[in-house]
Amino acid sequence: MSTATLEAVEVDLVTLTEKAAGEIKSLFERQDIQNAALRVFVSGGGCSGLQYGMQIAEETEPGDVEFVQHGVRILVDDRSIAYIKGASVDYVDDPMGGGFKIDNPNATSGCGCGSSFATEEGEGASAGGGGGCGSCSSH
Secondary structure, eight states, X not given: OOOEEOOGGGGGGEEEOHHHHHHHHHHHHHXXXXXXXXXXXEEEOSTTSXXXXXXXXXXXXXXXXXXXXXXXXXXXXXXXXXXHTTEEXXXXXXXXXXXXXXXXXXXXXXXXTSXXXXXXXXXXXXXXXXXXXXXXXOO
8 A cells, every 4th residue: 555644744735624533433433433534625526516525544556645633534536736736625504414525615606505626727618517506506
């Protein structure tokens, strides 16, 4: 496994808030998952062309960058780094239910639902999206 581990000075790749870390740790405990990590990634799709993803990962993949924040292991694949470097992951309580929110300084436009975005380099609309997600009223 060729996993890079970031030193403390480089931990700004993705920032995990304490509240989000608490929710993730609680999720791991409820599912009785030991030594798991949070994988944060970007894939093509969504109404703006790129979409965020997060999943529980029990193993690293070649090219992963691994670091720890607030006691949570975080994995980011090398293809996603350019799109989400500097982003923050928070957990927001909402009257309609809580959820994770990603604030991404690289996003130049996004869908009203907050789960898809495009970047200044034009990445997004050309990646297969642009048709509207149907889950928000921004279209």
